[in-house]
Amino acid sequence: MDLFNVYPINPINIVRAKGSSVWDAAGTEYLDLYGGHAVISIGHSHPHYVETLTKQLNQIGFYSNSVEIPLQKQLARQLGEMSGKDDYALFLCNSGAEANENALKLASFHNGRKKIIAFTKAFHGRTSLAVAATDNPAIVAPVNQTDNVVFLPFNDEEALTRAFQDFGDEISAVIIEGIQGVGGIREASVSFLRLIRSLCDQYGTVFIADAVQCGYGRTGDFYSQDYAGVDADIYSMAKGMGNGFPIGAISISPKFKASFGMLGTTFGGNHLACAAAIAVLDVMKQENLLGNTQNVGNYLITELKKFDKVEEVRGRGLMIGMVLPDELSNVKKDLLLKNRIFTGEAKPNIIRILPALNITKDIADIFLTALDERLKAS
Numbered sequence: 493m494d495l496f497n498v499y500p501i502n503p504i505n506i507v508r509a510k511g512s513s514v515w516d517a518a519g520t521e522y523l524d525l526y527g528g529h530a531v532i533s534i535g536h537s538h539p540h541y542v543e544t545l546t547k548q549l550n551q552i553g554f555y556s557n558s559v560e561i562p563l564q565k566q567l568a569r570q571l572g573e574m575s576g577k578d579d580y581a582l583f584l585c586n587s588g589a590e591a592n593e594n595a596l597k598l599a600s601f602h603n604g605r606k607k608i609i610a611f612t613k614a615f616h617g618r619t620s621l622a623v624a625a626t627d628n629p630a631i632v633a634p635v636n637q638t639d640n641v642v643f644l645p646f647n648d649e650e651a652l653t654r655a656f657q658d659f660g661d662e663i664s665a666v667i668i669e670g671i672q673g674v675g676g677i678r679e680a681s682v683s684f685l686r687l688i689r690s691l692c693d694q695y696g697t698v699f700i701a702d703a704v705q706c707g708y709g710r711t712g713d714f715y716s717q718d719y720a721g722v723d724a725d726i727y728s729m730a731k732g733m734g735n736g737f738p739i740g741a742i743s744i745s746p747k748f749k750a751s752f753g754m755l756g757t758t759f760g761g762n763h764l765a766c767a768a769a770i771a772v773l774d775v776m777k778q779e780n781l782l783g784n785t786q787n788v789g790n791y792l793i794t795e796l797k798k799f800d801k802v803e804e805v806r807g808r809g810l811m812i813g814m815v816l817p818d819e820l821s822n823v824k825k826d827l828l829l830k831n832r833i834f835t836g837e838a839k840p841n842i843i844r845i846l847p848a849l850n851i852t853k854d855i856a857d858i859f860l861t862a863l864d865e866r867l868k869a870s
């Protein structure tokens with residue numbers, strides 16, 4: 493049997509990892525400033541993470557949501573505390589798409605409506621409703637196409653206000669990334685997020701903050717949308733939550749009422765996944781990773797802005813997009829092949845930097861030196 497060939501891959505076989513370094517089968521070390529699509533939050537193979545997961549696996553790895561799983565309550569307690577939303581409720585699932593799918597469903601159950609507002613360049617995942625709310629026709633199958641999703645220009649307050657004036661009573665949810673990741677590290681403005689909050693209040697619409705990539709401390713706030721000073725009704729999360737162990741979740745405001753069977757999943761919230769997520773939160777707290785993210789993130793952004801050849805630096809904390817001119821489209825590949833540094837990309841010509849939240853200034857300097865070399869060579 494062969495693999496279904498859907499991923500363009502780098503010809504590198506990573507066999508070992510520690511902190512922000514990974515090694516291939518020949519023993520060559522690479523610096524990882526991408527964390528496998530923003531997933532590695534506390535660094536690869538963090539000792540506390542390895543120990544917690546190993547211990548848990550030796551006790552019990554999985555049982556379904558038909559029995560008590562105290563680890564779920566512990567995770568909810570710690571997540572409520574760390575995110576500053578301890579009156580919210582937690583529903584656990586397995587991925588970012590699934591988190592958004594459940595958020596959109598819950599909104600529709602709540603207000604009985606069908607329309608969803610999403611924004612240009614949004615990426616919310618590949619399951620049916622999440623992909624319908626994703627602004628990329630190439631990945632939307634005919635069966636997923638629906639008139640229920642309306643795309644509006646990102647950060648366009650006039651267009652949003654007009655849409656609510658025209659059909660506000662039909663809008664179930666507005667879904668927005670605080671910083672668009674796949675869309676090229678574009679930040680929702682404070683006034684736009686506040687307008688969403690006030691229109692949602694006025695019309696009984698649910699405000700969904702997709703924090704799958706920009707959340708979980710990645711920007712130095714727990715959810716990137718926090719910087720606007722307003723609360724969303726539902727936050728979706730995944731990626732950094734399990735530091736590589738598949739887990740996703742939605743954090744749900746007290747205004748929603750749960751009923752048996754309303755949402756569900758076989759794997760979501762299993763013992764091993766909860767142990768992984770708890771270990772991540774332990775480390776985030778013990779090592780003050782939100783503070784480190786702000787410090788090293790600010791440093792990197794300031795330094796990147798000093799490069800003449802970098803057209804624009806976007807983002808916050810350790811979610812950084814660097815826009816390069818067309819003729820420097822080789823830089824990302826050269827960083828990997830010549831300097832052995834993993835970064836990400838968003839087309840065209842945007843390098844995405846999404847390292848572990850515990851990277852040091854020394855690691856940031858290694859990257860800055862390598863980038864200087866690459867830009868001088870181009």
Ligand SMILES: Cc1ncc(COP(=O)(O)O)c(C=O)c1O
Nearest residue numbers: 587588589615616617673704705
């Ligand atoms: C903002 C955002 N939402 C949702 C998803 C989907 O997450 P997953 O790939 O875990 O389904 C992604 C993945 O890149 C994302 O960046």
